[in-house]
Amino acid sequence: MAERDELFFKKKNAYDILPEDEINRAYGYAEEYKTFLDEAKTEREAVRYAVRLAAGRGFVPYEAGMEIRPGMKVYKTVEGKAVMLAVIGEKPLSEGINITAAHVDAPRLDLKQVPLYEDTELAFFKTHYYGGIKKYQWVTIPLSLHGVVVRRDGTAVDVVIGEDESDPVFYITDLLPHLDKDQAKKTLSEAFTGEGLNILVGSRPFGEEKDSDRVKYNVLRLLYDRYGITEEDFLSAELEAVPAGRARDTGLDRSLIGAYGQDDRVCAFAALRALLDIGTPEKTAVCVLTDKEEIGSDGVTGMQSAAFEAFISDLCRAQGVLLHHCFEKSFCLSADVCNAFDPNYADVSEKNNSARLNYGIGVLKFTGSRGKAGSSDASAETVGMLRALFEKHGVRWQMAELGKVDQGGGGTVAKYMANRGIATIDAGVPVLSMHAPWEITSKLDAYHLYKAVFAVYCG
Ligand code: MN
Ligand code: MN
Numbered sequence: 001m002a003e004r005d006e007l008f009f010k011k012k013n014a015y016d017i018l019p020e021d022e023i024n025r026a027y028g029y030a031e032e033y034k035t036f037l038d039e040a041k042t043e044r045e046a047v048r049y050a051v052r053l054a055a056g057r058g059f060v061p062y063e064a065g066m067e068i069r070p071g072m073k074v075y076k077t078v079e080g081k082a083v084m085l086a087v088i089g090e091k092p093l094s095e096g097i098n099i100t101a102a103h104v105d106a107p108r109l110d111l112k113q114v115p116l117y118e119d120t121e122l123a124f125f126k127t128h129y130y131g132g133i134k135k136y137q138w139v140t141i142p143l144s145l146h147g148v149v150v151r152r153d154g155t156a157v158d159v160v161i162g163e164d165e166s167d168p169v170f171y172i173t174d175l176l177p178h179l180d181k182d183q184a185k186k187t188l189s190e191a192f193t194g195e196g197l198n199i200l201v202g203s204r205p206f207g208e209e210k211d212s213d214r215v216k217y218n219v220l221r222l223l224y225d226r227y228g229i230t231e232e233d234f235l236s237a238e239l240e241a242v243p244a245g246r247a248r249d250t251g252l253d254r255s256l257i258g259a260y261g262q263d264d265r266v267c268a269f270a271a272l273r274a275l276l277d278i279g280t281p282e283k284t285a286v287c288v289l290t291d292k293e294e295i296g297s298d299g300v301t302g303m304q305s306a307a308f309e310a311f312i313s314d315l316c317r318a319q320g321v322l323l324h325h326c327f328e329k330s331f332c333l334s335a336d337v338c339n340a341f342d343p344n345y346a347d348v349s350e351k352n353n354s355a356r357l358n359y360g361i362g363v364l365k366f367t368g369s370r371g372k373a374g375s376s377d378a379s380a381e382t383v384g385m386l387r388a389l390f391e392k393h394g395v396r397w398q399m400a401e402l403g404k405v406d407q408g409g410g411g412t413v414a415k416y417m418a419n420r421g422i423a424t425i426d427a428g429v430p431v432l433s434m435h436a437p438w439e440i441t442s443k444l445d446a447y448h449l450y451k452a453v454f455a456v457y458c459g
Contacts, residue, residue: 013359023444026446029273033247033266033446036269037246037257037262037269042105043291043301044147046268046289047083047104050075050268053272053276054085059075060073060074060075061075061077062074062311062314068315070088071087072088073087073088074088078305081104081291082302084289084307085286087278087285089280089284092321093315093326094319096283096328097283097284097330097331098332098333098456098457099330099422100333101335102265102270102288102336103268103292103293103294104265105291105295106131106260106294108129108131108133108241109128109199110130111126111147111234111240112127112128114126114235115234116201116216116219116220121214121215123201123202123218123219124201125198127197130294133435134435135188135189135193135194136188139173139174139192139197140172140174141172141437142243143172143199143241143243144167144170144243144244145159145162146159146160146239149227149229149233149234152230152232152233159239162244163245163246169244170200170244173200206218206221242260242437247259247260254443255444256357257443257446258438258439258440262440263434267429270429270446270452271287272289274451274457277454278458281457283459288303288308290302290413293336293412293413303413303417309323324421327421330423331424333425333453333456334414334425334426335449336413336426338355340354340356340432340442348404348408349403349404349407350401353399353400353401354400354403359396360395360444361395361396361429361430361449361452362397362400362427363383363386363397363399364401364428367402367409367412367426368409368411369409374409375411376414376417376424382423382424382425383425390452392455393454394451395448396444427449429446
């Protein structure tokens with residue numbers, strides 16, 4: 001007869017299992033990860049960071065017609081906002097490839113194309129939010145501005161304001177509690193509207209008292225002095241307002257990381273870092289850092305773009321392999337965060353099936369909403385393969401689900417990979433307060449995603 005303990009499934013806190021030296025390694029990894037968070041607050045910055053790191057490890061830009069040999073390291077960027085990196089394996093691509101896909105875009109406030117206006121001698125930027133945000137969370141916090149402005153002559157200028165300690169920051173106002181009688185009666189979504197998220201950018205007038213728009217004028221003068229841009233140049237700009245400040249250890253025990261944009265940079269960093277650390281794998285290993293996940297993965301830089309097929313089919317052609325023969329033997333880890341169980345909001349989750357902080361990475365067999373709609377739903381065999389792989393590599397993991405049945409839901413890039421005929425499953429780091437300006441992850445879970453991705457690349 002089997003013992004009681006053999007029959008029961010019991011989840012375990014990774015702190016009760018992992019040896020001290022591995023916990024220390026996880027905390028060391030967190031330091032590197034925090035640097036990435038600080039230097040890569042937007043998709044463009046993340047791609048630039050990835051290319052710089054990869055180039056330092058011998059990766060070269062892929063060029064059409066290139067000869068492909070085992071051990072070769074190549075990458076291809078897409079409009080500077082997505083990047084695909086590959087380490088060519090010993091086996092031909094007809095044996096399939098191992099992919100990890102994570103996204104480097106994050107919820108934020110984009111400036112409108114005609115953003116600057118003055119009202120009552122205060123200057124503001126109009127914004128149009130990007131991705132799923134709870135608007136009330138974005139008022140009264142320091143914001144920084146990141147992005148690119150393409151000037152009339154076609155030259156581009158990079159903008160980062162608000163990250164250096166000596167920089168000014170930006171701000172969205174809220175009503176004082178003394179005067180919020182009407183606001184307090186509204187629902188959250190009525191009280192805080194997208195059109196109302198206007199960023200305060202100045203109050204000091206320039207010019208004669210009789211002139212109009214003197215504060216706006218002064219803001220434009222400062223922008224021209226620093227960046228050589230005029231108001232018209234905003235038409236061809238991508239400027240993103242994000243929370244200002246650096247990633248921080250969180251909690252007295254420093255076990256947690258607090259930062260903006262950990263969905264999904266906690267997975268993107270693992271996907272990149274693990275690829276840089278592998279030798280020549282058996283099967284070709286591919287890391288995809290994609291854009292536009294938060295708004296549906298459409299567009300040239302999103303996971304639905306043909307850019308991915310184009311890159312892999314180029315590699316295939318170099319070995320005389322058909323793309324679909326490669327895809328049908330491939331595997332993709334869709335590395336995206338999941339929600340961590342939050343005891344402050346316990347009633348949105350079902351305890352047995354939700355991910356907990358420090359219990360390892362969350363694996364989601366399915367996502368979607370209203371009866372798994374919109375989910376690619378990985379097969380039992382795929383989950384089984386992953387179980388065995390994680391067992392072999394000592395990866396701490398737990399099964400996860402995005403909240404109670406019919407509580408809400410969501411999706412990832414998994415289905416876009418699965419729709420290509422690639423066996424795909426979601427796995428990622430559990431996050432508290434996902435999509436908030438400041439999100440929380442566990443250092444152990446973040447490190448175990450690195451281990452998980454490493455395992456996927458190496459098989
Ligand atoms: Mn995500
Ligand atoms: Mn998200």
